[in-house]
Amino acid sequence: MKFPFFIHYIARKNFSYFIVLVILAGGCKPEEPYVYVCKDGSVNIQEVPNLRHLQNTSSKDTLTTLVIRTEEQYRKYVVDRLAKIDFSKETLLAGHLRTPMPGRVVAQRVTSSCASNKLVYDVEIKVNIDGITASGQVPFFVKIPKIPESTNVTFNVHF
Numbered sequence: 001m002k003f004p005f006f007i008h009y010i011a012r013k014n015f016s017y018f019i020v021l022v023i024l025a026g027g028c029k030p031e032e033p034y035v036y037v038c039k040d041g042s043v044n045i046q047e048v049p050n051l052r053h054l055q056n057t058s059s060k061d062t063l064t065t066l067v068i069r070t071e072e073q074y075r076k077y078v079v080d081r082l083a084k085i086d087f088s089k090e091t092l093l094a095g096h097l098r099t100p101m102p103g104r105v106v107a108q109r110v111t112s113s114c115a116s117n118k119l120v121y122d123v124e125i126k127v128n129i130d131g132i133t134a135s136g137q138v139p140f141f142v143k144i145p146k147i148p149e150s151t152n153v154t155f156n157v158h159f
Helices: 002-027 071-077
Strands: 041-043 063-068 090-099 103-113 118-127 136-145 152-158
Touching (some): 063 071, 090 103, 090 118, 103 136
Antiparallel strands (some): 041 103, 103 118
C-alpha cells in the first residue's frame, strides 16, 4: 500500500515544479522584435523633415543628441510630434546643434559596424547660408529600423 502513496507524492512534486517553471517563464519580459539586421555599411534611413523642436534637454549644451526608442520618449523629447513613428519597427535618431548663425542640414547618413555593435550617424550642416548673422538652432532627425538597447550610436555632426 505504500507504493501508490509514493507515486502520488512524486506526481504532486513534479506538478509543483511545473507550476514554478510556468510562473518563472511567464514573469520574464518577452524579447522585443528587432527589425534591424546588422550589416556593415550604410543603414536605410528616412529623413523626418516635419519635426523641428526638442524639449527637456539642457539649454546650455551646444550639441544635443538622442536615440528615441519608445513612444514615451518621443512624447517627452519632441515638441511637434507630426511624424508617425512605429516604435515596434523603428528608432528615431534626433538632435540639434546651436550655431552662431542660422543653418540647415545638407547631408545625413547612418553607417554600421557589426564587429563593434555600433552605428554612426553623420550629419553635415551648412551655416550662414542666407547671410543672416543671428544665432540659430539646427535640428536633425532620421528614422532607422528598430535597434536593440545594446547598440551604441555615435553622432558625428560637422559644419
